[in-house]
Amino acid sequence: MNKVQIEEAFKKLQIDIISRLEAADGIGKFRFDEWQREEGGGGLSSIVENGKIIEKGGVNFSAVEGPLNPQAAKSLGVEPGVFFATGVSIVLHPNNPMVPIIHMNIRYFEMDGGEYWFGGGIDLTPHYIQEDQARTFHQALKNTCDKHNPDYYPEFKVWADDYFFIKHRNETRGIGGIFFDRLNQETRGLNKEELFNFVLDVGKTFAPVYTKFMSELHHLPFNETQRNWQLLRRGRYVEFNLVYDRGTRFGLETGGRTESILMSLPNQANWTYDFQTEAGSPEEKTLSLLKKGLQWAK
Amino acid sequence: MNKVQIEEAFKKLQIDIISRLEAADGIGKFRFDEWQREEGGGGLSSIVENGKIIEKGGVNFSAVEGPLNPQAAKSLGVEPGVFFATGVSIVLHPNNPMVPIIHMNIRYFEMDGGEYWFGGGIDLTPHYIQEDQARTFHQALKNTCDKHNPDYYPEFKVWADDYFFIKHRNETRGIGGIFFDRLNQETRGLNKEELFNFVLDVGKTFAPVYTKFMSELHHLPFNETQRNWQLLRRGRYVEFNLVYDRGTRFGLETGGRTESILMSLPNQANWTYDFQTEAGSPEEKTLSLLKKGLQWAK
Numbered sequence: 325m326n327k328v329q330i331e332e333a334f335k336k337l338q339i340d341i342i343s344r345l346e347a348a349d350g351i352g353k354f355r356f357d358e359w360q361r362e363e364g365g366g367g368l369s370s371i372v373e374n375g376k377i378i379e380k381g382g383v384n385f386s387a388v389e390g391p392l393n394p395q396a397a398k399s400l401g402v403e404p405g406v407f408f409a410t411g412v413s414i415v416l417h418p419n420n421p422m423v424p425i426i427h428m429n430i431r432y433f434e435m436d437g438g439e440y441w442f443g444g445g446i447d448l449t450p451h452y453i454q455e456d457q458a459r460t461f462h463q464a465l466k467n468t469c470d471k472h473n474p475d476y477y478p479e480f481k482v483w484a485d486d487y488f489f490i491k492h493r494n495e496t497r498g499i500g501g502i503f504f505d506r507l508n509q510e511t512r513g514l515n516k517e518e519l520f521n522f523v524l525d526v527g528k529t530f531a532p533v534y535t536k537f538m539s540e541l542h543h544l545p546f547n548e549t550q551r552n553w554q555l556l557r558r559g560r561y562v563e564f565n566l567v568y569d570r571g572t573r574f575g576l577e578t579g580g581r582t583e584s585i586l587m588s589l590p591n592q593a594n595w596t597y598d599f600q601t602e603a604g605s606p607e608e609k610t611l612s613l614l615k616k617g618l619q620w621a622k
Numbered sequence: 623m624n625k626v627q628i629e630e631a632f633k634k635l636q637i638d639i640i641s642r643l644e645a646a647d648g649i650g651k652f653r654f655d656e657w658q659r660e661e662g663g664g665g666l667s668s669i670v671e672n673g674k675i676i677e678k679g680g681v682n683f684s685a686v687e688g689p690l691n692p693q694a695a696k697s698l699g700v701e702p703g704v705f706f707a708t709g710v711s712i713v714l715h716p717n718n719p720m721v722p723i724i725h726m727n728i729r730y731f732e733m734d735g736g737e738y739w740f741g742g743g744i745d746l747t748p749h750y751i752q753e754d755q756a757r758t759f760h761q762a763l764k765n766t767c768d769k770h771n772p773d774y775y776p777e778f779k780v781w782a783d784d785y786f787f788i789k790h791r792n793e794t795r796g797i798g799g800i801f802f803d804r805l806n807q808e809t810r811g812l813n814k815e816e817l818f819n820f821v822l823d824v825g826k827t828f829a830p831v832y833t834k835f836m837s838e839l840h841h842l843p844f845n846e847t848q849r850n851w852q853l854l855r856r857g858r859y860v861e862f863n864l865v866y867d868r869g870t871r872f873g874l875e876t877g878g879r880t881e882s883i884l885m886s887l888p889n890q891a892n893w894t895y896d897f898q899t900e901a902g903s904p905e906e907k908t909l910s911l912l913k914k915g916l917q918w919a920k
Contacts, residue, residue, distance in 0.1 A: 382895070491874070492883075493880060559887070562891075566864035566865050567865075573865070583896045591893060591894065592893075594889060594891075595884065596671070596889065597680070598669075598881045
């Protein structure tokens with residue numbers, strides 16, 4: 325299991341996911357931007373805008389390498405040297421507020437000295453939380469985790485609750501999912517190939533789960549109140565990504581490709597001063613469920 | 623010149639600015655939210671939405687005090703103790719893309735040990751940069767600065783260029799203005815009252831300059847291309863405020879009142895992947911002027 329094999333598998337996953345999303349959308353076509361990084365490596369960004377179901381989104385692949393600058397080495401806690409990093413990142417913002425926003429990322433990092441780790445996660449951000457949907461989503465993640473280690477889902481679910489949290493709003497970004505980082509033989513006891521298989525399985529869990537939501541939900545009617553709520557929730561998504569998301573902030577600070585990093589931002593987001601939900605409304609119910617520690621999977 | 627006098631003067635300025643803005647808008651009325659801070663002090667937020675000229679904006683006053691937590695003391699470079707901070711903060715997002723976005727802030731900080739400083743700034747973010755307007759704006763700031771010290775404008779103009787800079791876009795937020803911090807007798811040779819007079823003069827420069835722009839520009843026709851460009855520029859404004867603005871980030875991290883801090887975000891902002899301006903267009907011209915180091919004042 326070397327970096328070339330991992331990179332190739334991630335690249336293949338990107339293309340597979342794109343073809344599944346295009347099939348599910350029916351109209352939206354991804355367009356591709358290949359880019360090179362001056363210091364080494366590059367990526368393939370693929371963006372869809374104005375699909376039938378997806379309003380805006382990206383499925384990005386990158387594989388970059390080069391000398392790690394001292395500040396980055398310090399913040400990652402590794403010895404200076406040459407790094408390699410590859411990953412697939414997805415964010416999709418649908419047109420219909422009844423279809424949830426989704427995010428998925430899997431990544432692999434190594435230093436030329438031999439240190440390495442895998443990281444990643446999936447989380448779902450419904451504009452309107454439906455308990456059935458939350459259970460379906462978390463159960464799918466748990467089933468994937470359980471195939472590899474029964475301890476993963478409970479641990480990575482809590483990690484996602486803590487990570488996808490908008491501190492200044494005291495609310496989670498959505499219903500969470502799983503988040504994990506620094507998986508390697510030392511921290512997990514599994515060898516690199518076993519960990520790779522887990523991470524790739526997480527990546528493969530994304531498309532069937534999300535395309536099912538797309539197909540089942542995109543035809544649901546919605547009104548202006550619901551569209552407005554969707555735009556406000558997207559505002560929260562923007563707040564999370566720009567204020568807290570480590571990948572976004574690290575990427576912007578270290579001179580990553582801005583347009584690829586910020587593909588996660590929606591076509592449109594709104595802010596209304598001190599917006600209050602109505603008592604007993606579905607919006608209020610959603611807010612009440614944007615909490616850590618809810619158990620959705622069996 | 624004690625903190626109570628400064629606080630009272632800032633409070634009076636807030637009310638004066640609001641009445642001038644309401645007069646210039648003609649329809650928009652500010653609504654007020656008084657809030658208390660658990661550890662001491664509070665503020666008066668005032669927000670306007672759906673005005674004739676102002677789509678969304680805030681003119682906020684606050685005066686907070688209490689024990690400074692060790693982390694904040696360290697990041698401010700002061701000895702632990704009890705702090706007091708008061709200020710007025712303004713951001714206005716107009717309906718018409720021909721009217722620029724504006725920001726103004728003046729602030730005073732002191733520790734119970736006697737250390738103090740003033741800070742502040744004004745900067746203008748036109749969706750379409752007009753050279754005449756940029757000259758008028760900067761000349762007004764220079765005239766205010768020159769009344770107090772001829773060295774202030776050149777220094778504070780450069781400081782604004784550096785501060786209001788969106789690094790990941792390699793562009794300034796707008797045409798800049800002035801920015802200053804840590805003004806006190808030790809750093810500037812002027813006594814507290816003289817510095818207060820300067821800072822208050824900066825605050826008083828805001829309303830006549832901006833209401834003139836409002837009156838002159840709000841009736842200009844605009845088309846869909848121009849509205850769309852405005853929404854994309856607002857997206858950049860959101861990026862600056864959430865990724866870089868020290869006041870915003872410090873406020874969110876230290877448990878400030880989120881709705882008051884984020885009044886700076888527009889009602890609506892858009893992001894389009896890799897948006898390109900047309901050659902020779904006014905949008906391209908604007909981008910070409912979002913640079914540090916342009917001299918607008920005489």
